[in-house]
Amino acid sequence: YGTTLAAEVRFVGSPFPTTLNGTRVLVGGTAVPLSYISPTQINFQLPDSLSTTRTDPNDLAYMATIRVERDGVASNIGYIEIRPTVLGVMSYGDNYAVATDAAGALIGPSNPAIAGSPVVVYFVGSAPLQERVPAGQPAPTDRLIRITGTVTTNLDGQAQPNTFVGLTPGGVGLYQANVFINGNVAEGEHLFAITTTSGISNSVKIPVRRR
Secondary structure, three states: OOOOOOOOOEEEOOOOOEEEEEEEEEOEEEOOOOEEEEOOEEEOOOOOOOOEEOOOOOOEEEEEEEEEEEEOOOOOOOEEEEOOOOEEEEOOOOEEEEEEEEOOOOOEEEEEEOOEEEEEEEEEEOOOOOOOOOOOOOOOOOOOOOEOOOEEEEEHHHEEEEEEEEEEEOOOOOOOEEEOOOOOOOOEEEEEEEEEOOOOOOOOEEEEEEE
């Protein structure tokens, strides 16, 4: 966020360019892919390889410089904290997971997930993958790219079966977990989280009802 970051509002589909209408963002000296620009806001994707500096040897967080260039004129320099492997389950409203049912409808208080049925939960972040996709490029649609290692999907700490956890086909930097809600899950709101070999995601709510 800022002021006079771009001349006008622009947004693009994938693949994302590193320069959009004369505006670009450099993180750690690297131009990053842009999906949206406006005079006050820019949306971009962080590449999985950046020039960073660790500020605390006991902390996995890194700091990288960030600046905006508009028509060749550079902004002031800021700093952004980056962690190597962090998963963030997307949420809306009162911390409800961005998740869909078998019909593709958004799950929420008025449309709970059904115990004994599949759901798709969406998340972002960084994780080790079977195959690397360059920043700004969409994940392939002719094959699935999974997160490597052990991945568990949990409701209230109880493992729920999953058939796929990895990049969303056709999406840029978007992940999904295809999860089957066990038939014995009680009605009500439950906390969902994803655990990988790198750590655990944030917890978000998924409302469930019985058939």
